[in-house]
Amino acid sequence: MTTNETNDDASDIANEWLVSDILIRAVEPEDAPGVTALMNLPGYRWGTMRLPYQSVSTTRQKMSTSGPNFVCLVAISKDEIVGMASLTRFEGRRSHVGAVGMGVHDAYVGNGLGSRLLTSLLEVADDWWALRRIELTVNADNARAISLYEHMGFEREGVLRDYALRGGEFIDAVSMARFANKPRAGKSSET
């Protein structure tokens, strides 16, 4: 899956300069150093669960997930990895559910790249896996991410108190989910 997309929104020339000519493609093993550099950025770490000083070998371990239930995309600008987004489909009685994780380079946030990455994942979720529920957890003070997710159809489900430690303080998280279609009216009689 290789998509070379262009930014249609020409209203902001600076933004267009940042996000035009960005290639979105599947992550490859040789991307590990670039993904590591992305994940070690302070803004990326602030919004995600990454630890400081992530090594390339740790990244390689995380990237070793593969197979038919995992899609991981990277965004490339001028040979630099400037964004990443993954979708994992669960198994068994949760095979209708997927989980999203994503992040954009500190210098590129707020320019539509997150929307493009998430749109690409949602196309997989809707058109190739027919997922009913897509879930994620976001830091409660990550207003940009929450705004993006709400624009893309995610709803807030609840607050997870003291969910994680970040730079010496416990922070809350918000559980969010997007539902691809309406719930069935009736319940199965089988239990």
Ligand SMILES: CC(C)(COP(=O)(O)OP(=O)(O)OC[C@H]1O[C@@H](n2cnc3c(N)ncnc32)[C@H](O)[C@@H]1OP(=O)(O)O)[C@@H](O)C(=O)NCCC(=O)NCCS
């Ligand atoms: C969160 C993150 C992935 C969002 O990516 P991004 O490229 O910055 O997001 P976008 O530019 O596509 O969207 C951001 C803004 O556009 C808005 N937007 C997105 N789609 C929109 C739409 N269809 N209509 C209107 N507005 C839209 C968002 O609501 C948001 O608005 P705001 O910043 O004014 O509140 C990115 O900021 C990031 O990686 N941050 C650090 C790591 C992180 O927080 N990861 C998320 C972990 S849950």
